[in-house]
Amino acid sequence: MACSVSGAWKWSDAMSLLELQKISKHFGGLQVVSNLSFSVEPGEILSLIGPNGAGKSTVLNLITGLYQPDEGNIQFNNQSLLGREIHQITRLGIARTFQNLRLFLNMSVIENVMSAAYSRTHANLFEIILRTPSFRREEERIRQMAEEKLAFFGERLKGYRLDQPAYSLSYANRRRLEIARAMMTEPKLLLLDEPAAGMNPNESLEVTELIGQLRDEAGLTIILIEHDMTVVGGISDRVIALDHGVKIAEGTFDQVATDENVVEAYLGRREPGK
Amino acid sequence: MSKDKIGKDEWVASYQQRSTAGSEGWRGTLARITTLLPTWAWFALIIAIGVAIPLLTSNNFAIRVAGNIALMAILAMGLNLVVGYAGLLDLGFIAFYGIGGYIYAYLSSDFTGIHLPTLVTLVIVIVIGALFGLLLGSPSLRLFGDYLAIVTLGFGQIFVQLMTSLTRVNIPGQERPVNLTGGPNGIVNLDSFSIFGFTASTVTDYYYVLLVFMVIILLVVYHLNNSRLGRAWRSLREDELAADAMGMPTRRLKLLAFALGAAIAGLSGALFASWQGAVFPGNFDIALLINVYAIIVLGGLGSLPGVILGSIVMVAIPEVLRNVELAGLLFYLLIIVTLIATLKPRWRSAALFVAVIVFGLILKPILTTISPESFTTLEATGSGFVNLVRGWLAIPIDARAVGNLAFLALVLIILLVTRLKDSRVQFIALIPTLYLLSFVWETRLSQEPSVTRLLFVGVLLIVLMIYRPNGLLGQRRVEVV
Numbered sequence: 001m002a003c004s005v006s007g008a009w010k011w012s013d014a015m016s017l018l019e020l021q022k023i024s025k026h027f028g029g030l031q032v033v034s035n036l037s038f039s040v041e042p043g044e045i046l047s048l049i050g051p052n053g054a055g056k057s058t059v060l061n062l063i064t065g066l067y068q069p070d071e072g073n074i075q076f077n078n079q080s081l082l083g084r085e086i087h088q089i090t091r092l093g094i095a096r097t098f099q100n101l102r103l104f105l106n107m108s109v110i111e112n113v114m115s116a117a118y119s120r121t122h123a124n125l126f127e128i129i130l131r132t133p134s135f136r137r138e139e140e141r142i143r144q145m146a147e148e149k150l151a152f153f154g155e156r157l158k159g160y161r162l163d164q165p166a167y168s169l170s171y172a173n174r175r176r177l178e179i180a181r182a183m184m185t186e187p188k189l190l191l192l193d194e195p196a197a198g199m200n201p202n203e204s205l206e207v208t209e210l211i212g213q214l215r216d217e218a219g220l221t222i223i224l225i226e227h228d229m230t231v232v233g234g235i236s237d238r239v240i241a242l243d244h245g246v247k248i249a250e251g252t253f254d255q256v257a258t259d260e261n262v263v264e265a266y267l268g269r270r271e272p273g274k
Numbered sequence: 275m276s277k278d279k280i281g282k283d284e285w286v287a288s289y290q291q292r293s294t295a296g297s298e299g300w301r302g303t304l305a306r307i308t309t310l311l312p313t314w315a316w317f318a319l320i321i322a323i324g325v326a327i328p329l330l331t332s333n334n335f336a337i338r339v340a341g342n343i344a345l346m347a348i349l350a351m352g353l354n355l356v357v358g359y360a361g362l363l364d365l366g367f368i369a370f371y372g373i374g375g376y377i378y379a380y381l382s383s384d385f386t387g388i389h390l391p392t393l394v395t396l397v398i399v400i401v402i403g404a405l406f407g408l409l410l411g412s413p414s415l416r417l418f419g420d421y422l423a424i425v426t427l428g429f430g431q432i433f434v435q436l437m438t439s440l441t442r443v444n445i446p447g448q449e450r451p452v453n454l455t456g457g458p459n460g461i462v463n464l465d466s467f468s469i470f471g472f473t474a475s476t477v478t479d480y481y482y483v484l485l486v487f488m489v490i491i492l493l494v495v496y497h498l499n500n501s502r503l504g505r506a507w508r509s510l511r512e513d514e515l516a517a518d519a520m521g522m523p524t525r526r527l528k529l530l531a532f533a534l535g536a537a538i539a540g541l542s543g544a545l546f547a548s549w550q551g552a553v554f555p556g557n558f559d560i561a562l563l564i565n566v567y568a569i570i571v572l573g574g575l576g577s578l579p580g581v582i583l584g585s586i587v588m589v590a591i592p593e594v595l596r597n598v599e600l601a602g603l604l605f606y607l608l609i610i611v612t613l614i615a616t617l618k619p620r621w622r623s624a625a626l627f628v629a630v631i632v633f634g635l636i637l638k639p640i641l642t643t644i645s646p647e648s649f650t651t652l653e654a655t656g657s658g659f660v661n662l663v664r665g666w667l668a669i670p671i672d673a674r675a676v677g678n679l680a681f682l683a684l685v686l687i688i689l690l691v692t693r694l695k696d697s698r699v700q701f702i703a704l705i706p707t708l709y710l711l712s713f714v715w716e717t718r719l720s721q722e723p724s725v726t727r728l729l730f731v732g733v734l735l736i737v738l739m740i741y742r743p744n745g746l747l748g749q750r751r752v753e754v755v
Contacts, residue, residue: 064519090521102516104509115505119521125530128501129494139501185521 015078017042017221018063018094018189023072025055025062025245032058033069033245040189040223045215047224047232049256050242051266056225057099059242060191063223064096065089076189091119095187097178099194099225103166110162112177113146116184142184149180152210172203183214189221190214196228208234233257241265317492320582324485328478337477339593344484345546347585350569351495351578352538357567358576359504360531361511363419365563366410366426369433370536372558373406374399374543376437376455379553382465385456392469396544403540404533411532415525430563437555460554467548480549487545491538496578498534507531508576568735574748583746591734592727598720601730602660605715609708622701630708631666637709638668647671652716667713677717684714 016039025033033055040046048056061067063074065086074081081089095116104112121142127135150157153176169177175195182190192211196204208231214220226232232239232253239256241249243265249256256262264270311319327340349371356364380386381395390398410429414422438458442451455461467474467483474480498504506527509517518524547553569588573580595601610627617623642649650671652664670676687707694700719726738746 066515066519085523086515086518087521087523090519096519098516098519102513102519104512104516106512107505107508111505111508115502115509115517115522116520118502118506121502123502125503128503129497131497135501142502181520 015042016040016075017044017077018223019075020059020063021073021075023059023062023069023074025058025067025069031245033062035072036242036245036247037072038240038247038250040221042188042221043215043219044237045211045222045224045235047226047236047239047253048242049226049229049232049239049262050248053244054242054265055245056242057193058245060096060193060223060225063089063191064094087119090185090187093186093188094191095182095185095189096191097175097182097193097195099197101174101178103174103178103181105167106165108163109150109157109166109169109177110143110146112166113149113181113184114142116181117142117145120186146180146184149183150177152180152183152213171198172200175199175207179210179214183218183220187220189223191223191225193225194227195224196226196231201230204228204231205234207231211235229257316579321485321489324488325482328481334477337481339590341477341481341484341549343585343589344481344488345542345549346566346569346589347488347582348484348491348542348545349539350566350573350581350585351491352535352542353566354570354576354578354581355495355498355507355538356531356535358570359499359507359511360528361507362414362528362531363423364426364532364535365423366429366433367535367539367566368558368560368563369410369430370403370406370539371543371546371562372433372437372553372555373536374403374540375547375553375557376461376543377402377540378544378547379461379464382548383461383463385461389465392465392467392548396541399540399544400537403543404537406540407533407536408529410536411529414532415528430560434555434559437558455555458555460552460557462552464547464551464553466551467545474548484545484549487541491541492578492582495538499578503527503530568731570745572735572738572745574745577745577747580745580747587734587746588731592731595727595730596723598723599660601723601726602663602715602720605719606659606663606712609711626701626704626708629705633705634666634668634709638666641668663712664716667709667716669717673717674721677714680710681714681718684710 018040020036020038023033023036024031036055036059038046048059050056058067062069063076063081065081065084065088068082076089076092076094079092081092084092104115107115121138123135123138126132147158147162150162153173156173157176157180166174166177175198179190179192179195195211196207199207211222211224211231212235215222224232224236236253239249239251239253240247241256241259241262243261248261248265249259251259324340324344328337331337352370353364353367356362356367377399378395381388381390381398382392383389410426414425417425437455440454441457443454445452467480472479474483499508506517506522509520509522510524510527514524543558546557550557565588569584570581571584572587573582573584595604610623613626614620614623617626648671650669650673652667652669652673684707687703687710691700691703691707694703719729742748
């Protein structure tokens, strides 16, 4: 099952792709995540929402191995992620983008994407130095693959753009490039940390469509952190609301958006009688 | 490619084209020249020039300088891999160069009585160099930036100290203390470089050996840079966490960079040892480290053509400056060019030169009439221009002492003049300053070429870093946007 192609997940409802089991994490005296459990089904788009400081990004960092949980277990594809290094987790098939954009700014656009193929390529030192045919074939293959990933975003990241440094891109294009880079690691599960932050309404709409395409065409499972509720509402199969590291609501977007606890977490308690 | 659908940040995206290829002045010209030929053609051109040098000149000194350039280029390419690509600030790099040199010495001299074929020695040097790279790299992996620099700097110093002091070591089973390194006197009378039946004996032979190795290493590093490894190293330099999250094993990649850099350094050390025919601890001191860093910073971190250009500049300029007359001409030329470039409007520089000449012509008769016994003349040199300047200056009898004072005064005055806000006052103040500058040059600086060379290189680096912070051929870098 572990090696099956992504399409096969559709008929294995019984098994979750990712499962967080009673995860807790604290920094000093601050409990950031406490006793959090949820699972992600294959092919699903799950949104994490909650006010600033609710622990959403920490959950992503726990899944990708940047932090180790104090308690609990994380299962991906029936394997525990605990104790694994960041790049090993990526290799297993979890990729992410960052809230504050962490591109390789002084590298070209295409190199940013190609670099992420590292764990899926095999050329060794001698093949590289001697530039053997197998090395050149591999290089050609990942270049084509990178161009395909970038072509996902239409005409924006094509042609002469490919060889320009990443710092020359606009903010929205940098977000797109980061998604393309994450896809280059050939993930099964994609974690998007505020992909629509800093985008105008049109671009947010486009991101919404894009996330749907990623699921439908690339067969990805997606966990999304987003503050823009039009994006969350437009695309999520399921929404989990966090506050102070605790899950306060779970369900469809409409259920969660009208949930009393959620409204309270965002807006504060309604005083009785008013 | 259709460009009509490209998003609205066209302006930002075309920044670099506008700023280099399309721009006016020498930078634009340079950018246009570099795009004239494809990469491989430039590469072939460099090799062709390199091969032609000994055919054009029979001057052994010139060929020796060219050989030194090739040697420094090999060493700097290794450092460029560690610092320029992987972003690891390794200040112990010269130790690997030294290790390479000493291993060659051990395996090809009467000091140990071992005389291995050069090819075998080189393979051993590369392997042991890489191992030492791993050895130093593994404890350093947890250190970032400055801390890594300090620890590795210590390693470099320890190496020199050990090679100097391990002359009387008590080894179990040996009655007397054993001399392991030859101490400050080093290891001498090494075997010549000899490979595939070819034995290098003349300067030209060694030059070609070094050139061949430079080309090989250039190819190796170029290939590495344009591969998954090179991209991973540069990703690591840009953002280690993101690189890790994109599936790159950061620790293994850093170790690999350390090891490969050390192997290249070891190889160049062995080549150096075979050329010099001896190794001494003093060959591997911190001055060389500074020199190699200057090469890669000057050329532009992470740029291979930059490394070659940096080696040429950093090796050739000090050699050219050995010639006092040439140094003098260069000095005056540099001042004139700087003034023309910085003084606006342009007529000002012409006016300034006239004013300075008139100032000197008036000052000398006045001083010599006031007290004729305290002035003398400097002896003439071969160059007409320098003789003119020397005749124009008023030279006191005790030129040495006055020159020293004048040097101090000059530094202070230059500091003051650059602080002046009013451009007219500054213009007038520049007249005596320039006079003093030529006075200091003729009485002191041209007399102390070794100091002057260092000053020259220092000034060159400072000026370059102000006007071109990314080095001569470096790419523009953005840290945070």
